[in-house]
Amino acid sequence: MTVGELEKYLNEYLKAPEFEDFTFNGINIGKRDWEIKEVITATDYERSLVDVAKNENANVIIVHHGLWWGKPYTITDEVYDDMAYLMKRDVALLSYHLPLDAHPEVGNNAYILGALGVEPDRWQPMDVGFYVDVDITVADIVAKLEKVLGMPKDVWEFGDGNVRRLGVISGAGGSFLGTLLDLGVDTYITGEISYPQWRDFRRYGINVLLYGHYKSETGGPILLSKHIEKQFGIKSQFVDIYERAM
Ligand SMILES: [Fe+2]
Numbered sequence: 001m002t003v004g005e006l007e008k009y010l011n012e013y014l015k016a017p018e019f020e021d022f023t024f025n026g027i028n029i030g031k032r033d034w035e036i037k038e039v040i041t042a043t044d045y046e047r048s049l050v051d052v053a054k055n056e057n058a059n060v061i062i063v064h065h066g067l068w069w070g071k072p073y074t075i076t077d078e079v080y081d082d083m084a085y086l087m088k089r090d091v092a093l094l095s096y097h098l099p100l101d102a103h104p105e106v107g108n109n110a111y112i113l114g115a116l117g118v119e120p121d122r123w124q125p126m127d128v129g130f131y132v133d134v135d136i137t138v139a140d141i142v143a144k145l146e147k148v149l150g151m152p153k154d155v156w157e158f159g160d161g162n163v164r165r166l167g168v169i170s171g172a173g174g175s176f177l178g179t180l181l182d183l184g185v186d187t188y189i190t191g192e193i194s195y196p197q198w199r200d201f202r203r204y205g206i207n208v209l210l211y212g213h214y215k216s217e218t219g220g221p222i223l224l225s226k227h228i229e230k231q232f233g234i235k236s237q238f239v240d241i242y243e244r245a246m
Pocket residue numbers: 065170171172213217
């Protein structure tokens with residue numbers, strides 16, 4: 001399979017063209033006619049991933065957060081070095097941002113709900129995440145997610161600790177309070193929120209569990225790696241690049 005064929009498959013499978021993303025989805029750097037040896041997936045691009053790839057005989061890296069954010073795309077300084085590092089070693093970089101949050105099988109939010117043991121047919125879409133009706137407690141969520149995400153960075157029990165309607169949006173999910181209120185969500189799992197947003201969650205009595213931007217977005221790359229291996233028989237592995245991260 002070539003890099004171009006994998007990109008075509010992932011664009012369709014992740015429904016990438018359907019997203020109005022503020023970053024780029026698909027091949028960041030690389031040649032479409034390269035034959036894939038092995039694949040590395042990760043949450044963020046770091047040059048150390050290229051070293052891991054070379055050691056593992058992988059020539060494709062797929063990340064959730066790619067090289068460029070916003071326009072115009074200039075190639076200077078750190079971005080120059082990032083690109084040169086990949087290009088000197090003939091390693092391709094692909095990134096999938098919002099499509100890898102929202103996907104019901106291999107998305108970051110699907111991973112979290114899967115770990116909670118909630119059947120997918122009960123998930124309702126909510127922006128790039130989901131909400132679901134449950135009958136558990138905040139403490140149950142912490143216990144269940146510890147195995148896959150570790151302990152949350154913060155748990156704010158602004159409600160009574162009982163969870164009836166749970167919302168999940170990975171990453172920086174603090175701006176969705178209006179949506180959560182409209183939907184009657186009483187407990188929210190996300191990566192990070194700002195201080196003014198924290199005050200609003202407190203004001204409206206919504207329980208918030210914060211797992212950090214990075215940790216909350218490791219599930220998609222983990223699931224995508226497994227999917228590529230299963231679907232195409234290409235050896236693939238997720239690399240957890242940060243021991244500790246925001
Ligand atoms: Fe993110």
